[in-house]
Each structure stands twice: as C-alpha cells, then as structure tokens.
Amino acid sequence: MLAPETAWLDRGDGICRNLDLATARCRIYDRRPDVCNVRAMYEQRYRKQMAWPVFVVLNQVACDELRKLRPEVLVR
Template sequence: MSYPNARLSVFPCNQCGLCCQHVYLAEETSFLDRGDGTCRHYDTASRGCSIYAKRPDICRVDRQYELNYAQQYTWEDFVTLNLKTCELLQKGSSSKPPPGSSPLIFCSKSPGEDTA
C-alpha cells in the first residue's frame, strides 16, 4: 500500500499509554515532557490524551509517515518498526534506541476512534 494514493490502515494501538509516558526518549517529542518523562497532555486516569483532537503532528502516526517516512518505508514496514518499539516499551526498556535504528512509536487513535 502506498501513501497518499491509498488509505492507510489504522495503527494497531492498544492505548497502553507507554509511548506518552516516555516522550523523553526522542528528541522529536522531548518538548512535550512535563518534567518526569511523561507527556504534559497525558491523562493518567484515562490513559489518554487530554488534547487528542488537537494533538501535534508528532503524535499522529499517519501524519508522521506522510511527512517523514513515506520515502523510506512502506506503511506496513513503518507500522512493524513502530510495533517493535512498542514491544520494547512494554518489556520495560526505557533506554534510547541507537540513532537510525527505527522510527519512534506515535499514538494514532484514542479509545472509540477508528481513524488517526
């Protein structure tokens, strides 16, 4: 599937909130850090984004793909790389990945939403 001619499938986010709790791991998301490594817009109680509808482009998987990665990866490969990063976060890894190792994981949907 290529972008923008085909609609992207929805990123399979399970809303665990780990990407939002580790914004310090990437230079691109560090501006969101509230001081403890967690995004300043992350709502711990709901495990969701308090500004989801107006979240920055860096928090939109499909937008990041379009802007920065479509020339390097297929959508499927981009999703696979992001899922690997998600798995590392789920396993408790909080160390920065080596430069150029893979794209970062980004939140693409909130509970109840079908599209990014």
C-alpha cells in the first residue's frame, strides 16, 4: 500500500512516475519533493520520534523490501 504522501507520484502500477526505468534513477532528483528526501522527511516528521541512525536503518529495510517486490525495477 502506498503512503498518502507518495500516492500522487505513483504512475498507476506502484512505480514512481519520475523513475527512469533504463537507469533506475530519479529524473527529478535535484528538485525532488521533500517526501522523496530522506533527510528532509526526518527533520520535518520523524525527528521527535526516533534518532537519525534508526530512521536510516528503517529506510534501508524498506528499500530492501521494495527491491524484493520489484527486482526488475530497483536494480541498484
């Protein structure tokens, strides 16, 4: 299930509309929204709930799980 914060980025199949499938990189990385910026999201929403190292580990776990679900897309 997509988070409400990122649902508008979904191209309809669970893949971000800004993902370049040929390179597996974000096409708007330099101007990505805060919801796509781990540091910005931590500072804005999670700083009071957990320490930065914990947040980083949780994000890595989430990325690993996404790679398992869609290995053909998230190859890097």
